[in-house]
Amino acid sequence: MPKKIIIVSIFISLLGIVAEILPTFDYQSAAVYKFAGYFTFIDLGNGTRILNEFNLHNYLNLFLYALLFSGGIFYAISRKETRLIRFVLSIIVLQRAIALFFGIMYLPFRQSSLQIDLWWVYFILGVAWDVAWMITFYKILNYFNTVKQPQIVPDPYDETRPGTLAITGSWMRLFHLITDTAIAYLMFWPILEMFIRNESLQFIPRLLEDAVGDRAGLWVVAVIARLIYYVLSEYFLQASPAKLLTETRIVNENGDKVALGTIFTRTFSRFVPFEALSFFGPSGWHDKWSGTYVINEKNEGAKGGMYFLIIPLFALIVLGCKYGANQYEEHKREAILHEKFEASVAEIRYALKNLTSDDIITLKLNSFSGRSQVFLKTEKTSTDKVTFTLIEMSTTDYNGSIAVENFYTQNKASLPQVTITKALLDKAISTDYEVYVNSYGYSVGREGKGGVKLLGNENLYTIKSVETHFMPIIKIEGMFNQSNYDNNSSISLQLINNGWKAYLTDIKNEGDSINWKVMLPATMAGAERFPSQLSIHGTGKNVEDIKVRLTFKDTLGRLQNYRVEMNGDNPGVSSIKKVK
Numbered sequence: 001m002p003k004k005i006i007i008v009s010i011f012i013s014l015l016g017i018v019a020e021i022l023p024t025f026d027y028q029s030a031a032v033y034k035f036a037g038y039f040t041f042i043d044l045g046n047g048t049r050i051l052n053e054f055n056l057h058n059y060l061n062l063f064l065y066a067l068l069f070s071g072g073i074f075y076a077i078s079r080k081e082t083r084l085i086r087f088v089l090s091i092i093v094l095q096r097a098i099a100l101f102f103g104i105m106y107l108p109f110r111q112s113s114l115q116i117d118l119w120w121v122y123f124i125l126g127v128a129w130d131v132a133w134m135i136t137f138y139k140i141l142n143y144f145n146t147v148k149q150p151q152i153v154p155d156p157y158d159e160t161r162p163g164t165l166a167i168t169g170s171w172m173r174l175f176h177l178i179t180d181t182a183i184a185y186l187m188f189w190p191i192l193e194m195f196i197r198n199e200s201l202q203f204i205p206r207l208l209e210d211a212v213g214d215r216a217g218l219w220v221v222a223v224i225a226r227l228i229y230y231v232l233s234e235y236f237l238q239a240s241p242a243k244l245l246t247e248t249r250i251v252n253e254n255g256d257k258v259a260l261g262t263i264f265t266r267t268f269s270r271f272v273p274f275e276a277l278s279f280f281g282p283s284g285w286h287d288k289w290s291g292t293y294v295i296n297e298k299n300e301g302a303k304g305g306m307y308f309l310i311i312p313l314f315a316l317i318v319l320g321c322k323y324g325a326n327q328y329e330e331h332k333r334e335a336i337l338h339e340k341f342e343a344s345v346a347e348i349r350y351a352l353k354n355l356t357s358d359d360i361i362t363l364k365l366n367s368f369s370g371r372s373q374v375f376l377k378t379e380k381t382s383t384d385k386v387t388f389t390l391i392e393m394s395t396t397d398y399n400g401s402i403a404v405e406n407f408y409t410q411n412k413a414s415l416p417q418v419t420i421t422k423a424l425l426d427k428a429i430s431t432d433y434e435v436y437v438n439s440y441g442y443s444v445g446r447e448g449k450g451g452v453k454l455l456g457n458e459n460l461y462t463i464k465s466v467e468t469h470f471m472p473i474i475k476i477e478g479m480f481n482q483s484n485y486d487n488n489s490s491i492s493l494q495l496i497n498n499g500w501k502a503y504l505t506d507i508k509n510e511g512d513s514i515n516w517k518v519m520l521p522a523t524m525a526g527a528e529r530f531p532s533q534l535s536i537h538g539t540g541k542n543v544e545d546i547k548v549r550l551t552f553k554d555t556l557g558r559l560q561n562y563r564v565e566m567n568g569d570n571p572g573v574s575s576i577k578k579v580k
Helices: 002-024 030-039 056-077 083-105 119-147 170-197 203-212 214-236 241-245 260-269 275-280 285-290 304-353 401-414 422-427
Strands: 248-252 292-296 359-365 372-381 385-394 417-421 433-437 443-447 461-468 474-483 488-497 502-509 515-517 522-524 532-541 546-554 559-566 574-579
Touching: 002 056, 002 083, 002 119, 056 083, 083 119, 083 170, 083 214, 083 241, 170 214, 170 241, 170 275, 214 260, 241 248, 260 285, 275 285, 285 292, 304 422, 304 461, 359 401, 372 417, 385 401, 385 422, 417 422, 474 546, 474 559, 474 574, 488 546, 502 532, 522 532
Parallel strands: none
Antiparallel strands: 248 292, 359 372, 359 461, 372 385, 385 417, 433 443, 474 488, 488 532, 502 522, 502 546, 515 532, 546 559, 559 574
């Protein structure tokens, strides 16, 4: 049994640490939340996990996982050191039992979930999963209760007479009160939050407030929470989590396990005014009135001072986990930036092979910092050459794609033309790209300082983009897909228009089913000075692979179809392509 306890403690603590860190990453998928949902054994303080943020909620849970990991190591070194394992496992058993109870009670109010295919199967599997772990942890705690012996105080006057049980001191009882109150509050806060946030359950706190008032209602909630907390822990475990941490337990006058009815009497006695201060006297009122005692167990493990080592150990674990998470996220950002750059290069190559008279190439001047914008308007293409109209505008005149079109239309007759070989155009595509960390600590990408002499002078140019003008130019500004523990996905798509005015007339899903919440037709204004924007939001169930066809109509009645894609394997990369 001891070896199994060591393996379970370390295994569960490591799984919990991973599950606690994963949901704080920038890019999520439903699989991450499934993993976190199954292996987040502790969930104290905040029932609604904050996405993409490592906050106090995460640190609190990580602290308990660090305690469990430390307890597993201590128990491996000395089989007599059990306090940390018992403390953390008792919290897990209590919380999972409470969460399971209220989860089942909440079933009648989950009509939307009940209508989902196979939802009952997943729910039953989840219940079985929780019950299996609770039974495992309860067996471990029960094993410790059987091997731990009470501390006996010998008779100072007659050593032949049997000793007495060592009664726990007042200051230790004060520690129990403070610690158990804090744990009970953190344990029940997610439940209270569920009643407050969920519209279908809000009638319950309203009824309570109407019946007894706001303050009395909070007192009733506190009574119910402490009643459940103490009855479950002190009856099934013979001690609350704080008592297990200090190696103390509850017994009757014969030193045996306390009956359930007595536990209720003991717990209800706690709600008598000023009862919490009574244990500074000869005996606490809830002990005296219920005929129970809090006694010490034999302290055979590490001395109290050894537990100061937990603080630096916890700091190392948390800092190590956070550092690892940051490094992983940094690697993902760099990979995404590279992938986006490679996709941009591929788009430019494709566009150069299929140039039309409406295409305009934007050039980047790499040899020095100039005050002008340079463009090439396609006029005529042949097998190996392309003839362009050279457009050079000052940065003060350039304020968008339409400004380039207007400048070309008004000055076409006087603008020079240049002929460039396709081979030279291909060389002007920048493939020199690096990712570096800027002064704010974020990974950003930049192109190298290469380039070719495209225009017959000494200046070095690279091709920044190839756009089809004289029509709407639709691009993606951002795309996000976030899922919660119920696999409900929220998708947000931000589009920008760098060209003519357009109307979004149709949205069709070609991948996972998404319910898009937008009134059609939706207008995207023309980019007279700045690009116009359009935000589209949608919801779905377990959405991972997004493929959407968007249909736009311009002011001339022409239709344009775009396919927007976002793959679940790398949700940081999205693309939009014009299709027929």
